[in-house]
Amino acid sequence: MKKVSPPGLEKQAIKAKARQGFFIGLPSIAYLLIFFIIPLGYVIAYSFATRSRSGRTELRDWNVDAYIRLGEDVVQAVAWRSLWIAVLTTVICLLLAYPLAFFISTRRPVIRNLLLVGIMIPFWSNFLIRTYAWRVLLSSDGLFTKVVEGLGLGDGRILFTRPAVILGLVYGYLPFMVLPLYASIDRINWSLVEGARDLYASGWKAFRRIVWPLSRPGVVAGSILVFVPSFGAYVTPAILGGNKESLMGSYIVDQFMDARNGPLGSSLSVLVLGVMLIGTMIYFRQGGRNL
Amino acid sequence: MNHSSSAVELKNVVKKFDEVTAVDDIDLTIGDGEFFSLLGPSGCGKTTTLRMIAGLELPTAGSVLIHGEEMGLKPPNKRPVNTVFQNYALFPHMTVAGNIEFGLQMQKVPKEERSELIEWAINLVEMDGLSHRKPTQLSGGQQQRVALARALVNRPEVLLLDEPLGALDLKLRQQMQIELKNLQREVGITFIYVTHDQEEAVTMSDRIGVMHEGKLLQIGTPEDIYERPTTRFVADFIGRSNFLEATVASENEVVLSNGDRLQLQSDHETGESVAITVRPERLTIHKKRENSTNQHQIDGVVDSVVYLGNAIVYSIAIDWMKLEVRSSETSNSRYSIGDEVTVSFDPSYVSVVSG
Known part of the structure; x- marks a missing residue:
């Protein structure tokens, strides 16, 4: 005797399953809708809107003028400068983080956990406060300046210069590089390296042919996690760079606050958003979901 | 090259990990072209012994000689041996052919010669037509063959095998035992085979060394070991x-x-x-x-x-x-x-x- 479910029951079950998470997720869905999706809609709408003579953004006469202005030399200069600083920050983070992640993943479990906690300790205090702390260290009679000059490495007064901005960005985003790198290096089966050594590979060759390619998901993930926020950074350039050089973040703020040009500020925001979106897509494509 | 008849010689080899003695004063001579098994329960030091021959571990004391040459501190890539690892250690980001080619590339074998050797090795282990697969697309038995081909393609003087059949089911294991033995005769390379499976050791080996708690208890032909055990442990462990x-x-x-x-x-x-x-x-x-x-x-x-x-x-x-x-x-x-x-x-x- 076969038991047959009445028709339609399966469909109902599937529907119920689809609804399952909805009510639990409702508060966060509402939160995201009110504070993220709607403002985002505003930004996109603003970018096609018209700026009145008084500087008000008026939602009429839809046009793409704000996007055409992205081609202007001033805007281009800001974009390329931001891009360059973000690339430099990413490369420095990668060079610093890779050996560190490798070191951590080859330690005993106890030491490994201690080091990982150490990497995360900075997150316990506010990013703004930590950036201000750098301002103290970098001031003309600060510790950093004194050490650099004491070692005879030349003028240590880098506050309000581009090196200070990059220093601050590297400091702030290094953990975002170390953690995914650690995760992917730690996952590599060490016997693969032994296998390579057994097949006549030198230590360096074993690294080049085995460890590096297998840790690439971590390299891609970490690079994007550093590059994306560096590109749009606002706080660090403002505090450590003294806003001497316009970068994307501060330039957008300027458009809204000083120039009162909502449409341009919005089209710039959409540009940054686009860069971040592409980065995030690459991240998820390259095994980011394994992290 | 020294053409003494011994392929591998261990002299008073000791290996300690911190205070634990994994291998306790082993003396062993393995002949050229021999199929030699190191047999013992897990933790008896057989794998450590194998790894010391490969250069993946260095002995605390004693010496390892391969074809009469003292290995000393030589790293694994400078030793004329290859290993088939217990979990195969196939490179997941390379194809079957890429895995087999790896050792040849490292030895800077010219390209044409490489492709000939790869074909030979793939033929040897009957993996024709699968050379473009990734290891994850292969069954356990196929992965095992690739691991074997990857090692044999280098024509090592000694092949070290660390429980290579451990992950296979019984039927396949028995079939591979026979194939491995035939393969060894065909290529004429010295095999040093680590296993905890007494039946496997008895089936395939020319000689067996039984290990227990870091010590080599008895060395002999399968018949010696089975019919004339010298210690209670050996008699109990085998059969x-x-x-x-x-x-x-x-x-x-x-x-x-x-x-x-x-x-x-x-x-x-x-x-x-x-x-x-x-x-x-x-x-x-x-x-x-x-x-x-x-x-x-x-x-x-x-x-x-x-x-x-x-x-x-x-x-x-x-x-x-x-x-x-x-x-x-x-x-x-x-x-x-x-x-x-x-x-x-x-x-x-x-x-x-x-x-």
């Missing part, structure tokens, strides 16, 4: 055995616990307590008081009977213990529980080991 407690009376006589005297040669000291070991299939079962050609016999009662198809296993209760008897006589003269019987044995199939 099934009966152990009868006894005392040495003189250099050619031992006394069993019931007072029976047996004429057995042993190099144990007079008065020493020993055990005599005899395999279940070397015991013969008769009706009680029936005349036997064997001078050694013990009376007992059938305690249990287990029919195995090709054999019957009896448990015979004698005065002070139970004996396991395996009889291939399955149709005629079967005995039942409670039958009074006599168990006899040929002394040439009996070993005296330390109690």
Whole structure:
């Protein structure tokens, strides 16, 4: 005797399953809708809107003028400068983080956990406060300046210069590089390296042919996690760079606050958003979901 | 090159991990072209021994020689050996062909020669048509073959195999045992094979070294190890055995616990307590008081009977213990529980080991 479910029951079950998470997720869905999706809609709408003579953004006469202005030399200069600083920050983070992640993943479990906690300790205090702390260290009679000059490495007064901005960005985003790198290096089966050594590979060759390619998901993930926020950074350039050089973040703020040009500020925001979106897509494509 | 007949020689090799002695003063000479197995339970130091030959571990003391050449601190890539790892250690980001090519690339073998050798190796392990697959797209048995091809393509002087069949199911394992043995004959390379499976070792090896707690207990042909174990551990680990407690009376006589005297040669000291070991299939079962050609016999009662198809296993209760008897006589003269019987044995199939 076969038991047959009445028709339609399966469909109902599937529907119920689809609804399952909805009510639990409702508060966060509402939160995201009110504070993220709607403002985002505003930004996109603003970018096609018209700026009145008084500087008000008026939602009429839809046009793409704000996007055409992205081609202007001033805007281009800001974009390329931001891009360059973000690339430099990413490369420095990668060079610093890779050996560190490798070191951590080859330690005993106890030491490994201690080091990982150490990497995360900075997150316990506010990013703004930590950036201000750098301002103290970098001031003309600060510790950093004194050490650099004491070692005879030349003028240590880098506050309000581009090196200070990059220093601050590297400091702030290094953990975002170390953690995914650690995760992917730690996952590599060490016997693969032994296998390579057994097949006549030198230590360096074993690294080049085995460890590096297998840790690439971590390299891609970490690079994007550093590059994306560096590109749009606002706080660090403002505090450590003294806003001497316009970068994307501060330039957008300027458009809204000083120039009162909502449409341009919005089209710039959409540009940054686009860069971040592409980065995030690459991240998820390259095994980011394994992290 | 030194063409001495030994492929690998270990001299007083010791390996300590912190305070734990994994390998305890091993001396071993493995001949050129030999299929040698290191057999022992897990944690006996067999894998560590293999890794010291490969250069993946360095001995705490002693020396490792390959074809008469002292290996010293040489890293694995400078040693003329290749390893088939227990979990295969195939490179997941390379194809089958890429894995096989790796060692050749590292040795800077020219391209045309490389492709010839890869083809040879793929043919050897019968993996034709799968060379563009990634390791994850292969079954366990296929991965095992790739690991073998990847090592053999380098034509090493010695191939080290660390439980290479451990992950396969029984049928495939038995098939691979035969294939491995044939392959070894075909390529004529020295194989050093680590396993905890006594049947595997006995099936394939020219000689076996039995290890226990870091020590090499006995080295010999499978027959030596099986028929003439020198220690109780070896007799117990390989196959099934009966152990009868006894005392040495003189250099050619031992006394069993019931007072029976047996004429057995042993190099144990007079008065020493020993055990005599005899395999279940070397015991013969008769009706009680029936005349036997064997001078050694013990009376007992059938305690249990287990029919195995090709054999019957009896448990015979004698005065002070139970004996396991395996009889291939399955149709005629079967005995039942409670039958009074006599168990006899040929002394040439009996070993005296330390109690």
